[in-house]
Amino acid sequence: MKAALTIAGSDSGGGAGIQADLKTFAAHGVYGASVITAVTAQNTVSVLGVAEIEPSFVELQLHAVLEDIKIDAIKIGMLSSTEIIKIVAKTLNNYSHIPVVLDPVMVAKSGDHLLKLEAKQALINYLLPLAAVVTPNLHEAGVLAGFTINTIEDMKKAADIIKSLGPKNVLVKGGHLPGEAVDLLYDGNEFKAFTAQRLSNKNTHGTGCTYSSAIAANLAKGMNLTQAITEAKQYITGAIKNAFPVGRGIGPTNHFYKLY
Ligand code: PXL
Secondary structure, three states: OOEEEEEEEEEOOOOOHHHHHHHHHHHOOOEEEEEEEEEEEEOOOOEEEEEEOOHHHHHHHHHHHHOOOOOOEEEEOOOEOHHHHHHHHHHHHHHOOOOEEEOOOOEOOOOOEOEOHHHHHHHHHHHHHHOOEEOOEHHHHHHHHOOOOOOHHHHHHHHHHHHOOOOOOEEEEOOOOOOOEEEEEEOOOOEEEEEEOOOOOOOOEOHHHHHHHHHHHHHHOOOOHHHHHHHHHHHHHHHHHOOOOOOOOOOEOOOOOOOO
C-alpha cells in the first residue's frame, strides 16, 4: 500500500485539517501518517481557540515519520506560524524526491485566521519553492498574487504571478466564482481547466483540505498531476454532493460516500 503524510492542523470537529486528510487518504486506499502543527478547538460553527505545537516538536514528528516510513506524497495544510514554516521547509529540503501538495491555508470558513498574517512571507519564501503543486482558492491566490480576483482572466494572471514564486505548478480553485466551478492548472507554459457543476449544498467545511489530500493520495498512487487533479475533483464533487448534516453550522463533506 502506498503512503501519504499530512502536515496540518487538527480540527476537533473532524471535518477539516488532519482529520479530513486522513479520512481522504483512507478513502483512496492510501496509508496515512500525520504531523500536527496546531490543535484547533473547533466545530462546524467557529474556531474557539488555537494551540500551536512547539516548532521543535513539529520537527520531531517529521523526523519520526520520515526516517522510518516510506512516504510517497506529502500534503501540507495549516502551518500557523513563521517558525513552523521554517522547520517544515528545512526538513523537507532533505526529502525533495517526495511530491508536495501545498494547500496555502490562511483562514477557516468561519473567518478565523489559521496562518498568522506575518507568516505569509515565510510561506512564499520557504514553502512555495518546494511545492509540486500549490492549491490556492480565490482568496489565497489573491493574497499570494497581491490583487483581488474577480474573473477567469484574473485567475490566469494570479497563477502566472504565483508560478514565478517557485512552485512547479499552480492550481487556482475557482469554486467561489459564479457559474461552473472551474479550477485552472498552470505549469508555466499552458493552462488546463478542470470543471464541475456548481453545487448548492452548504456543507463544505474542509473542502480545500479534502481536495488537496485527494490530489496527494492520487500522486502517491503514481498518477501524473493532471490525472490526480481530474480524479480528485470528481471525488470532492461527490463528497460535497453526498454530505450529510453534522452540527449546527457548515457541516463536513462525506469522505466515504463511495464506500457506504
Ligand atoms: O480548510 C482549511 C483548514 C485547515 N486546517 C484546519 C482547519 C481548516 C478549516 O477550518 O480547521 C485545522
